[in-house]
């Protein structure tokens with residue numbers, strides 16, 4: 001709760017009168033039922049926004065607060081202090097000398113914060129200046145990304161489904177087991193770097209917050225999260241921001257701080273979009289097959305079985321979203337926003353939604369509708385938005401500022417996907 005209070009104070013100080021203070025956001029019962037998508041360009045008090053200036057000064061801050069208040073919980077503040085505690089290794093001979101791979105252990109400190117995050121950084125050796133970099137959260141640990149003996153093996157919880165997982169702990173057998181998802185050779189060949197980290201370092205994906213960073217931000221005496229305190233996706237988004245700090249503050253010579261992209265698959269994609277919405281330093285975002293609670297609409301009939309609904313996601317993954325979000329399980333149409341407003345928060349930065357035909361659970365058609373509904377916000381910036389009105393055919397990349405791609409096949413991140421991510425990034429970087 002202390003976190004929310006801190007934000008409210010900051011909110012009032014920064015944005016002054018004229019905006020609804022987060023503390024005054026209506027209770028669930030007082031929110032009107034709005035079956036139609038809320039207009040991203042109309043403030044909570046009904047004021048219309050017609051300029052990029054007003055969007056940036058008024059509506060964007062309001063929407064950032066609304067998403068945190070009702071859905072994700074307030075992202076923790078930047079740590080009071082952080083450091084690179086140790087560079088675990090650095091190997092310039094990676095990929096037959098085409099890249100340098102290193103792993104750094106970051107340490108965060110605050111009044112009650114003491115936490116560590118391992119960042120695996122791969123950068124091409126052939127470069128004429130600082131390179132563009134993808135920041136990316138992974139599912140199974142950095143050691144799963146590449147088979148390199150120097151990469152540390154996570155000590156804490158990992159998913160049972162991860163290669164080499166034994167009793168929900170990572171083992172040596174997991175090394176390189178996700179290399180096919182990451183395609184480091186392609187990334188390096190195309191002149192990009194990647195800064196990868198494991199979600200479990202920040203908060204293991206279990207309904208229990210005690211092993212994550214969240215309790216570090218509780219008020220004295222608090223033992224469980226308040227209704228708008230950070231839940232797991234917010235904590236993970238915070239970690240993307242910490243990796244950006246690391247790149248911007250410690251790697252200026254090799255990484256171009258103006259060309260930092262964020263990418264993530266599925267639950268990590270939901271996190272990617274939230275991270276980009278909240279932090280302008282992320283210059284381009286690719287939430288891949290992110291679906292419900294990220295790129296797909298909240299307003300879907302609660303009885304649908306073919307796509308994920310808020311009720312389903314909050315039941316299966318009660319720790320991903322804040323307490324307030326559960327209030328909308330039966331009535332998503334009471335939300336004062338929908339997910340088009342989240343992507344709109346990235347305007348005018350490029351965002352690409354990538355999907356797969358067999359992954360209907362992630363609602364690829366609904367995602368396209370979200371881009372359409374966000375387009376008017378991008379148009380305020382005169383820099384293009386979604387440049388088509390119909391969902392494109394399979395394998396046709398729509399590469400406007402609001403990009404879209406759908407391929408045949410299933411829920412996965414593969415080499416074809418990376419080819420598309422790189423094509424999209426090439427256009428803007």
Ligand code: GCU
Pocket residue numbers: 265266267268289290291292308313316361
């Ligand atoms: C489940 C969940 C999705 C999520 C996916 C994933 O399918 O319902 O919301 O995106 O897991 O993270 O792989």
